[in-house]
Amino acid sequence: MARNVSTQRKLVTTAIAWTIGILIFFPILWTFLTSFKTEAQAIASPPAFLFFDWTTENYFEVQSRSDYFKHFMNSVVVSFGSTLLGLLIAIPSAWAMAFAPTKRTKDVLMWMLSTKMMPPVGVLVPMYLIFRNTGLLDTRSGLVMVLTLINLPIIIWMLYTYFKEIPGEILEAARMDGASLAKEIIYVLTPMAIPGIASTLLLNIILAWNEAFWTLNLSAAKAAPLTAFIASYSSPEGLFYAKLSAASTMAIAPILILGWFSQKQLVRGLTFGAVK
Amino acid sequence: MATLHTRSAARLMIAPSVLLLLAWMIVPLALTIYFSLLRYNLLMPGMEEFAGLTNYTYFLTDPAFFQAVFNTLAIVLGVLFITVVGGIGLALLLDQPMFGQGIVRILVIAPFLIMPTVAALVWKNMFMNPVNGLFAWLAKLVGLQPFDFLANAPLFSIILIVAWQWLPFATLILLTALQSLDEEQKEAAQMDGAGAWSRFIYLVLPHLSRAITVVILIQTIFLLSVFAEILVTTNGGPGTQSTNLTFLVYAQALLQFDVGGASAGGIIAVILANIVAFFLMRMIGKTLEA
Numbered sequence: 001m002a003r004n005v006s007t008q009r010k011l012v013t014t015a016i017a018w019t020i021g022i023l024i025f026f027p028i029l030w031t032f033l034t035s036f037k038t039e040a041q042a043i044a045s046p047p048a049f050l051f052f053d054w055t056t057e058n059y060f061e062v063q064s065r066s067d068y069f070k071h072f073m074n075s076v077v078v079s080f081g082s083t084l085l086g087l088l089i090a091i092p093s094a095w096a097m098a099f100a101p102t103k104r105t106k107d108v109l110m111w112m113l114s115t116k117m118m119p120p121v122g123v124l125v126p127m128y129l130i131f132r133n134t135g136l137l138d139t140r141s142g143l144v145m146v147l148t149l150i151n152l153p154i155i156i157w158m159l160y161t162y163f164k165e166i167p168g169e170i171l172e173a174a175r176m177d178g179a180s181l182a183k184e185i186i187y188v189l190t191p192m193a194i195p196g197i198a199s200t201l202l203l204n205i206i207l208a209w210n211e212a213f214w215t216l217n218l219s220a221a222k223a224a225p226l227t228a229f230i231a232s233y234s235s236p237e238g239l240f241y242a243k244l245s246a247a248s249t250m251a252i253a254p255i256l257i258l259g260w261f262s263q264k265q266l267v268r269g270l271t272f273g274a275v276k
Numbered sequence: 277m278a279t280l281h282t283r284s285a286a287r288l289m290i291a292p293s294v295l296l297l298l299a300w301m302i303v304p305l306a307l308t309i310y311f312s313l314l315r316y317n318l319l320m321p322g323m324e325e326f327a328g329l330t331n332y333t334y335f336l337t338d339p340a341f342f343q344a345v346f347n348t349l350a351i352v353l354g355v356l357f358i359t360v361v362g363g364i365g366l367a368l369l370l371d372q373p374m375f376g377q378g379i380v381r382i383l384v385i386a387p388f389l390i391m392p393t394v395a396a397l398v399w400k401n402m403f404m405n406p407v408n409g410l411f412a413w414l415a416k417l418v419g420l421q422p423f424d425f426l427a428n429a430p431l432f433s434i435i436l437i438v439a440w441q442w443l444p445f446a447t448l449i450l451l452t453a454l455q456s457l458d459e460e461q462k463e464a465a466q467m468d469g470a471g472a473w474s475r476f477i478y479l480v481l482p483h484l485s486r487a488i489t490v491v492i493l494i495q496t497i498f499l500l501s502v503f504a505e506i507l508v509t510t511n512g513g514p515g516t517q518s519t520n521l522t523f524l525v526y527a528q529a530l531l532q533f534d535v536g537g538a539s540a541g542g543i544i545a546v547i548l549a550n551i552v553a554f555f556l557m558r559m560i561g562k563t564l565e566a
Contacts, residue, residue: 010373010375013373013374016369017369017370017377017380018376018380020369021380022383024383024387024440024444025387027387027398027399027402027403027440028386028390028398030410031394031398034402043407045416046413047413089293090293092290093289093292095289096287096289096290097290099286100282100285102283102286108290112293115300119501119521119522119546119549120503121501121522121525121526121541121542121545122308122549123304123307123308123542124526124529125307125529125535129307149296149300152293152296206389209391210392212391212503213504216393216507217530226391227392227393230391230393231397231507231508233397233508234400234507241401241402241408244397244398245398248394248398252390252391252394255391256386258389259385259386259388260382260385260389263381263385266385266388267452270445270449270494271449271494275452275453275490
């Protein structure tokens with residue numbers, strides 16, 4: 001028996017759900033709209049919702065005033081760099097733990113997860129001093145290193161849960177057919193592992209792009225990614241809502257789109273495979 | 277022989293991650309402990325000396341410390357309450373048949389993808405600002421005095437902002453769990469005459485318990501260390517009204533350059549986080565084993 005739902009009830013649910021959905025999304029929508037206003041319109045009362053003179057001036061202003069593109073590239077380099085480096089280190093480990101598990105594999109995994117429970121302030125002081133003394137402060141490579149380390153447990157866990165799902169029988173079948181280890185890896189395992197690796201990549205780029213403890217504390221004018229760049233708008237210097245909105249829109253748009261495409265993987269990755 | 281081979285190969289493949297994480301766990305933490313026993317200020321280089329537990333007694337007798345512990349817990353519990361209750365409600369709603377479900381889902385998860393500094397600044401300026409914010413305009417519209425959120429209720433405002441960011445996470449996970457609930461079970465309960473409320477209490481809620489536990493565990497890890505939202509909105513103030521432990525240690529280290537004091541604070545934060553983690557892991561262990 002399929003659930004019989006009256007059209008009327010469906011319409012009511014739709015109305016409620018859309019209202020709540022739009023309310024939750026509203027701050028983002030409002031930021032987007034404000035980015036096309038002039039500064040005067042941005043703080044006008046009553047506020048203009050759609051009927052104002054749309055202008056793209058803020059976007060150019062943000063770029064010319066503060067070299068937005070540089071910070072955007074910092075974000076790209078830091079998030080992609082740390083994710084790729086993390087994958088490079090994590091893939092062999094997750095692979096080994098998934099396909100050649102020992103008695104201790106579970107403990108190792110739990111221990112890795114437990115490193116995420118250490119609050120970052122516990123190591124803020126030494127990290128800051130180490131970075132200062134080695135010239136890593138305010139460099140992209142320094143940020144890449146730290147973000148690789150903090151996301152490594154998540155990357156390993158995600159990959160592990162994906163690799164775990166590749167059935168072992170397939171390997172046996174390939175072996176029976178006389179495939180060598182190299183062929184096994186290239187023709188059998190890799191194609192099955194790629195979707196998992198891709199989701200891990202996506203989620204970790206999102207996490208690294210939005211990371212806002214280490215990026216704020218370990219970077220300044222030169223290497224600041226967008227998280228830190230946007231934070232510089234917190235000191236009020238006259239009217240700046242429209243420019244803040246333009247800078248924000250550009251900072252969140254790429255990740256919003258990436259995230260929407262990877263909703264399913266988001267759940268799985270963020271719960272370390274506990275909820276699928 | 278082959279297995280021996282595989283095993284050592286496996287060890288070799290795991291080694292880099294384990295060594296890196298081990299170093300990441302031990303080296304900075306050991307340094308923090310070492311610094312916490314020194315009188316060490318960056319403004320007075322070369323004056324470092326052993327100070328015993330002075331930094332700890334200083335920190336533990338500072339009224340700001342207790343305020344910070346309270347604020348930390350308030351943020352964690354406040355946000356957890358809003359997101360878990362709201363998340364269950366939203367998940368139940370989104371699980372109903374409707375038009376355009378996919379789009380509503382996209383709208384609802386969006387805040388989670390927004391970087392913390394953007395989320396906090398947008399709320400601070402465009403909504404909570406007592407002069408130009410939308411809330412002020414709404415208040416005036418219905419004839420009320422605009423309320424200065426961040427000056428008069430800083431902690432509450434921060435909880436609100438952080439809850440907005442994490443509500444999608446809870447919703448998404450609970451919705452995923454809800455969709456794996458057997459449709460036939462619900463129908464059987466309905467046939468047996470169970471009302472909507474008892475179906476929720478005896479069927480849906482137990483089914484969600486694992487997902488709720490996961491939500492609590494993961495959010496707690498992140499919520500104990502809320503930082504950017506405080507930095508760009510209130511800077512911990514007014515006074516220390518919205519300073520949490522993370523922010524207190526940050527201020528001690530990078531604003532007052534007190535390496536010793538900040539390190540002691542950092543160690544205390546680690547200990548507190550471990551206490552929370554211990555209870556959490558025990559609780560989670562029970563649900564996840566099942």
